[in-house]
Amino acid sequence: MELNDTKKTFIDIYEAYADAIFRHCFFKVSDRERAQDMTQQAFMQFWTYMKDGQNVENPKALLYRIAGNLAIDWYRKKKAESLDNLIDAGFEPSDSRGENIEQTAEFKNVLRLLPQISQDEQNLILWRFVEDLSPKDIAEILNERENTVSVRIHRALERLKDLMKTS
Amino acid sequence: MKKDIVTILKSMKEVSLGEKHKTEIKxxxxxxxGAPSHTTSSTNWYGLLWSHQFKVGYAALFITLSLGSTVVFAAEQALPGDLFYPVKTKVTERVERVFVASEPEPQAEYETKLVERRLQEAERLDREEEFEERTKKIAKEEIEKQADKAEQALAKVKIVRESKKNEESIQLMGTFSAPQATEMMSAKMNVRQDIDDDDNSDDKEDRDSRDDSRKARNSDDNDDNDNDDDRDSDLRKVFERHEDIVKKLDIKKNNRSREDR
Known part of the structure; x- marks a missing residue:
């Protein structure tokens, strides 16, 4: 592929997945600015793959993997501040885009509970229910069997449900 | 409950980067x-078309056209002291200057060309024996003024060349370790010296082949250096000529005052 074609493809991929990758980062780090930086960084790393002529069969999967690794690095560098502390300090996770109060409260509640399940479970929940990825797509990202992924999604959702009941 | 939590999770999709930040990151x-962004390029074109330099150009062009082709032609032929001489130096040449590329080297070349033109004017005046004290003063001032401009333009070229060399060394420092980079830079700087040293070698064929391979390896650098040297020597010649003609003007002035006496 010519370099100019590669650049064009890269920009098309950015347009298609920028919001999804940002969301993924946002729910991991609970900070809009950090999530923006992380999104930019993820696409820069993705460009390095493309530029070096590496075969990118599933850009979405690769981008999620890069973003996931960036989030893990971030967690390692700085033990995640609990969302409770962030909210107490005035952090507002919702974009306040006209949702009703009840919905915003639930939204906040889910955000508060998400860090209480494992990273893998968070990913499964976000990919399946926020990003609408099919179990097959998720299986491709994780390099696992579709059935295994379906079972794990179900378990992750049950865990979150239990947390909601007790909260 | 399951339905509820899924609904809440789905509502999370509304979280987005936002157009502003999306464009910013893009x-x-x-x-x-290294791809040109549409926004940047359109801004550049707009900015370029309405830059101060172009505005002066438009105004000068308008005045030049208004004055008409006769005036322009008359101005082209004008010599210091003539009625239309300021049109030539302050309008026509200003318009020309606007359309010279903005890089320092073409600008230095153009300013040098103007020094040559000033010298030719002085010579023409001298040949036509119309060198009155007043016109001579104007001619000399114009030469000095133009030589200053050329010198400034040349100084800019030198600054740009130096900063390019520095950038190159910084890039090398980034790519290689400090001792490697220093070694590469000094190797580049010594290439020309090596070639000169090799000229003293006894074995001419051997020397030529080594020269060829070295020149091939460093062809870009050498081309640049050669071009730079050519331009420097052109400018040097112009300045030498300028000094000669100023001296000549002074000698003639002394001769005439002696004759008058």
Missing amino acids: KHLLDHI
Whole structure:
């Protein structure tokens, strides 16, 4: 592929997945600015793959993997501040885009509970229910069997449900 | 309950980067991959067309056209002291200057060309024996003024060349370790010296082949250096000529005052 074609493809991929990758980062780090930086960084790393002529069969999967690794690095560098502390300090996770109060409260509640399940479970929940990825797509990202992924999604959702009941 | 939590999770999809930030990141990425961004290029064109330089150009062009082709032609032939001489130096040449590329080297070349033109004017005046004290003063001032401009333009060229060399060394420092980079830079700087040293070698064929391979390896650098040297020597010649003609003007002035006495 010519370099100019590669650049064009890269920009098309950015347009298609920028919001999804940002969301993924946002729910991991609970900070809009950090999530923006992380999104930019993820696409820069993705460009390095493309530029070096590496075969990118599933850009979405690769981008999620890069973003996931960036989030893990971030967690390692700085033990995640609990969302409770962030909210107490005035952090507002919702974009306040006209949702009703009840919905915003639930939204906040889910955000508060998400860090209480494992990273893998968070990913499964976000990919399946926020990003609408099919179990097959998720299986491709994780390099696992579709059935295994379906079972794990179900378990992750049950865990979150239990947390909601007790909260 | 399951339905509820799924609904809540689905509502999370509304969280997005936002158009502003999406465009901002896109711009950074375009810079990173080295692709021209549409916004940047359109701004540049607009900015360029309405830059101060172009505005002066438009105004000068308008005045030049208004004055008409006769005036322009008359001005082209004008010599210091003539009625239309200021039109030549302050309008026509200003318009020409606007359309010279903005890089320091073409500008230095153009300013040098103007020094030559000033000298030719002085010579023409001298040949036509119309060198009155007043016109001589104007001619000399014009030569000095133009020589200053050329010198400034040349100084700019030198500054740009130096900063390019520095950038190159910084890039090398980034790519290689400090001792490697220093070694490469000094190797580049010594290439020309090596070639000169090799001229003293006894074995001419051997020397030529080594020269060829070295020149091939460093062809870009040598081409640049050669071009730079050519331009420097052109400018040097102009300045030498300028000094000669000023001296000549002074000698003639002394002769005439002696004759008058």
